[in-house]
Structures are given as C-alpha cells and as structure tokens.
Amino acid sequence: MVDEKQRNVVQSTLTDLGYRRCNFAARVAFGILMMLSVPSALAQENATVEESRATSEPAASSGIELRTEDTADADIARRITSIFAQIDALTQVRARVSAGVVTLSGTVPTPKDIERAEAIAARVAGVVTVENDLERDLQVETNLAPALGNFGEVMRGFLRALPLIAIALGLAVIIGFAGHILASFHGLWRKITPNAFLADLIASLVRFVFIILGIIAGLELLGATALLGAVLGGAGVLGIAVGFAVRDTVDNYVSSLMLSLRQPFRANDHVVIEGNEGRVVRLTSRATILVTLDGNHLRIPNSTVFKAVILNYTRNPERRFEFDLGIDAADDPVRGMSTGLNAMQELDFVLDTPCATAVIHEVGDSNIVLRFFGWVDQRRTDFLRGRSFALQAVKNALEQAGFALPEPIYRLRFDETAPLPLKSVGSAKEQTRSKRATAETAAPTAPDASADQHIARLVDDERADMIDEDLLDSRRPIE
Known part of the structure; x- marks a missing residue:
C-alpha cells in the first residue's frame, strides 16, 4: 500500500507519459514498473529536501545565535547594537540593516577598532555582507585620555612589580659575583693548565658563564624567559656582524693562544721576524716585544708573528760568515784560497x-773573485766584528803573498794644450807610500772580536723589572 502522496506522484508520472493512450496490457506492465520505482524516487526527493534545508540553516558554531531561526533585519540591528554597547571603543558605532546588508557608521578611537567592529558584525547570523563606513575620531581629548590611562596603568603595574624586580636583580648579581670570585682563583686555574694565557681564558669563560646564568635566573623569576630568547637571537646576529668587523682582533687573539702553547723562541733569543731583527723581551696576549740592535723597543702583533718566517740565531750558537775578495786574473786562484x-x-x-x-x-774579465767562509761562536764572538777582522786578515795575507788586488781601470783622454799637474800627482803618490810604510812598521794589535752583550744585558734588566704579563715559559715546548 502506498500513501496518498505516492499515488499522486505515480498518477502525475503516468499522465505525463501518456498512460491513458496505452492499451490495457501495456498499462498493467507499466504500472507494475512504476510501483517498483516509487520508493527510490521518494528517497531521492527526501534527500534533496534535507540537503536544501541543511544549506538554508546557518551553522551554529560559525556565527552568533539569535533568538529565533527566521532573523529579521530589525533583530540583526538590535543584536549588533547590543554587542557594541558592551565594548567601550565601539559605543559610538551605529548599525543599519537592510536585506541582510549591515552598514556601520560613526567614529572609533583607533584604526584597529574599525576592523574589529566589521569582524564582529560579519559573525552575526543572517548578515550577508558588511559595508564599513566607520572613521577614526581624531579629537585630542578622545585620543589623549586612553593613552594617559594606559600609561598610568603601566606605571602602576611597574610599581607593583618593583619588589619582584629587586629580588630578581639581586639574584642575578649574587650569581654573577659568585662567578667573579671563582674566576679570581688564579692558582686553581694555573694548576688545571700550566699555560698562563690559557688559565686566564678559562677564568674569563667561567666569569661569563656565571653572568649568563644570573641573567637567566633573574628573567625566570620575572617570568620573562621569552625576552631572553629574543635577546640571545639578536645578540647572535649582532655577534656575526661584529665578528666580521673585528676579525683581525680575533685572529690576533687566537694567534696569541697558539704562540703561548707552541713557542717559537725563548726570552733573549736573537731573532729576525718579518725583517725586524732584535732580541725577544716578552710575549704578551697582544704582541711580541723585541729590543732591536739599536736599543729600541719594537712591538709586533702576534697574528703577524704566528704567520711570519722567523729566523732564530740563538738556537744554534755556531754561525757562518762569508765575504768576497778579488785577485788579478793572472794570479793562481788555488794558491790564493790556500793563503x-x-x-x-x-x-x-x-x-x-x-x-x-x-x-x-x-771569473771576470780582469779579476777572479774568491769567496771565503768561516764559523764563529756567537756566545763568545761578535758576528759582524769577527767577519770584519777575518776579511782584513785574508786581504793582508794576499797582498803580502804578492797577489795583486784588482783596481778599477779607466780610459783617460788628455788635452794637448793643458799641462798635467805632474808635481802634485807625484807628491800625492809619495804621501800614500809614506803612510803605507808607517802603517807597516807600526806594532800590530790583536783584533778584539768578543761578543757584544749590551743588548742582551738590556733585555735581562728589563725582564728582571717586568710587571706586565709574559707568556714565555721555558717549560713549554719550543718549535
């Protein structure tokens, strides 16, 4: 059995298809077929109705519910007005609704309140769209009063938080001071590492860690640890920029650490660094101090010293000197070397x-150049004076053995009308021969080639009175 509604659906369907025009047998078969299709047609119709009903009803979770399901424009206007009346910044806003379109007018204190009012009105059920005609109130008294009120509230909150801020600050200072006391125990860090520079570096690191711990504890007590993360993040970016700006200083600092660990020289060593010659006074955390052979102080940055080619004369006291002497091309060079x-x-x-x-x-056009090599002990003999005396001794021996030392050869042209000053030339030769004979008859003096220890004594005196830091340590390995 089908109800009245189902009969009407079947009747209308059969009428449309020309039910009355068919014969009896066709009508019976067609009726049975339609009876079987009625339930599915009715189910589809019910589903369509339910879908249209669901689409027409607003979702309760996405909007603000009204009193009745069928919302009129007046109800929407009253609902929006009642909401705005509860918000101080939106009390001057007026809402006009027509066919679900809400038009907002009036003034608000800030631009954010304009967006806020539009967002609230759009959430009310039944609203199709919102026309926002709000304007900001630019009157001085309207904007000044809230600002002063907010400032006063902030100051009152700050005054209430002063005891907690004082406690947090005191806690941070106590932790930082404890780290400073711990870092001041230089004997402890010297026992951990024998290197003075590394000990100072560890002490500075301990002091820095305790300061950071104090800041973290204070911010944790204030409940502002998020501020620490922002500060550390900004400090990281700033640190990268500063690192690029002071990379030379950092390079010098690291070089000082490496030089203190692997020392290329000792105190009072005679060295040549990047063409600068002198004796080492001390090695500091910034520079290497030399006393030049002129007696002047010379500071060389440790970054330069670490990368430089260093010549150390003191490590091997035996040093070789050399000099050249020329003899006539007709002389025997082998006999000259032996002499x-x-x-x-x-x-x-x-x-x-x-x-x-x-x-x-x-071997030249008019002479043969002989090169002589000799060794001296720099602890007993001055290198330059020893070389000079050796050169003089070899020269005298060659001359006494009959070797002619080459002299410059000049080609002269004389004017026939200008007489030569033969008398003056002869007198000059006679004076030269007289001086040479006097020198040969004079008693020879033994050459004094002893080492000059004046600069070394200056360095020893300065190191004895030294009050500044010195990273040179005889117990450290030397390269």
Whole structure:
C-alpha cells in the first residue's frame, strides 16, 4: 500500500507519459514498473529536501545565535547594537540593516577598532555582507585620555612589580659575583693548565658563564624567559656582524693562544721576524716585544708573528760568515784560497770545527773573485766584528803573498794644450807610500772580536723589572 502522496506522484508520472493512450496490457506492465520505482524516487526527493534545508540553516558554531531561526533585519540591528554597547571603543558605532546588508557608521578611537567592529558584525547570523563606513575620531581629548590611562596603568603595574624586580636583580648579581670570585682563583686555574694565557681564558669563560646564568635566573623569576630568547637571537646576529668587523682582533687573539702553547723562541733569543731583527723581551696576549740592535723597543702583533718566517740565531750558537775578495786574473786562484784560509785559521775566534773553506766564486774579465767562509761562536764572538777582522786578515795575507788586488781601470783622454799637474800627482803618490810604510812598521794589535752583550744585558734588566704579563715559559715546548 502506498500513501496518498505516492499515488499522486505515480498518477502525475503516468499522465505525463501518456498512460491513458496505452492499451490495457501495456498499462498493467507499466504500472507494475512504476510501483517498483516509487520508493527510490521518494528517497531521492527526501534527500534533496534535507540537503536544501541543511544549506538554508546557518551553522551554529560559525556565527552568533539569535533568538529565533527566521532573523529579521530589525533583530540583526538590535543584536549588533547590543554587542557594541558592551565594548567601550565601539559605543559610538551605529548599525543599519537592510536585506541582510549591515552598514556601520560613526567614529572609533583607533584604526584597529574599525576592523574589529566589521569582524564582529560579519559573525552575526543572517548578515550577508558588511559595508564599513566607520572613521577614526581624531579629537585630542578622545585620543589623549586612553593613552594617559594606559600609561598610568603601566606605571602602576611597574610599581607593583618593583619588589619582584629587586629580588630578581639581586639574584642575578649574587650569581654573577659568585662567578667573579671563582674566576679570581688564579692558582686553581694555573694548576688545571700550566699555560698562563690559557688559565686566564678559562677564568674569563667561567666569569661569563656565571653572568649568563644570573641573567637567566633573574628573567625566570620575572617570568620573562621569552625576552631572553629574543635577546640571545639578536645578540647572535649582532655577534656575526661584529665578528666580521673585528676579525683581525680575533685572529690576533687566537694567534696569541697558539704562540703561548707552541713557542717559537725563548726570552733573549736573537731573532729576525718579518725583517725586524732584535732580541725577544716578552710575549704578551697582544704582541711580541723585541729590543732591536739599536736599543729600541719594537712591538709586533702576534697574528703577524704566528704567520711570519722567523729566523732564530740563538738556537744554534755556531754561525757562518762569508765575504768576497778579488785577485788579478793572472794570479793562481788555488794558491790564493790556500793563503787566505791559512790566515783565517790563525785567528782565535774562527772555529776549527766546522773548518773554514773557500771557493772560486766568479771569473771576470780582469779579476777572479774568491769567496771565503768561516764559523764563529756567537756566545763568545761578535758576528759582524769577527767577519770584519777575518776579511782584513785574508786581504793582508794576499797582498803580502804578492797577489795583486784588482783596481778599477779607466780610459783617460788628455788635452794637448793643458799641462798635467805632474808635481802634485807625484807628491800625492809619495804621501800614500809614506803612510803605507808607517802603517807597516807600526806594532800590530790583536783584533778584539768578543761578543757584544749590551743588548742582551738590556733585555735581562728589563725582564728582571717586568710587571706586565709574559707568556714565555721555558717549560713549554719550543718549535
């Protein structure tokens, strides 16, 4: 059995398809077919009705409910007005509703209140769209009063929080001061690491860690740990920028650490660093101090020292000197070398081991250049004076043996009308021969080639009175 509504649906369907025009048998078959299709048609119709009803009803969770389901424009206006009346910044807003379109007018204190009013009105059920005609109130008294009120509220909150701020600040200071006391125990850090520079670095690190812990504890007590994260993040970015700006300083600092760990020289060593020659006074955390051979103080940045080629004369006291002497091209160079070596070996300051040597350095058009090598002990002999005395001794020995030392050859052209000053030339030659004879008859003096210890004594005196830091340590390895 089908109800009245189902019969009407079947009747209308059969009428549309020309039910009355068919014969009896066709009508019976067609009726049975339609009876079978009625339930599915009715189910589809019910689903369509339910869908349209669901679409027409507003979702309760996405909007503000009204008193009745069928909302009129007057109800929407009253609902929006009642909501705005509860908000101080929106009391001057007027709402007019027509066919679900809400028009807002009036003034509000700030631009954010304009957006806020529009968002509230759009959430009311039944609103199709919102026309926002609100304007900001630019009157001085209207804007000044809220600002002063907010400032007063902030000051009152700050005064209420002063005791807590004082406690947090005191806690941070106590933790930081404890770290400062711990870092001041230099003996403790010297026991941990024998290097003075590294000990100071560890002490500074301990002091910094305790300061950070104090700041974190104070902010935790105030409940402002999020501020610490923002500060640390900004400090990280700032640190990268500062790092690029002071990379030379950082490079010098790291070089000082490496030099203190692996020392390339000792105090009072005679060194040459980047062409700067002198004796080492001390090594600080910033520079290496030298006393030059002129007696002047020279500061070289440690970054330069760490990268430089360093020549240390003190590490090996035996040092070789050399000099060149020329003889006539007609003389025997081998005999000249033997004569010169014999003269050098007679000098007390020239070492027997390693022994002195000589080579033929160059053969020119009018002379043969002989190069002599000799060794001295820098602890007893001054290098420059020893070389000078050895050169003089070899030169005298060659001249006494009949070797002619080459002289410059000049080509002269004379004017026939200008007489030569023969008398003056002869007198000059006679004076030269007289001086040479006087020098040869004079008693020879033994050369004094002892080492000059004046600069070394200056360095020792300065180190004895030294009050500044010194990273040079004889117990550290030397390269």
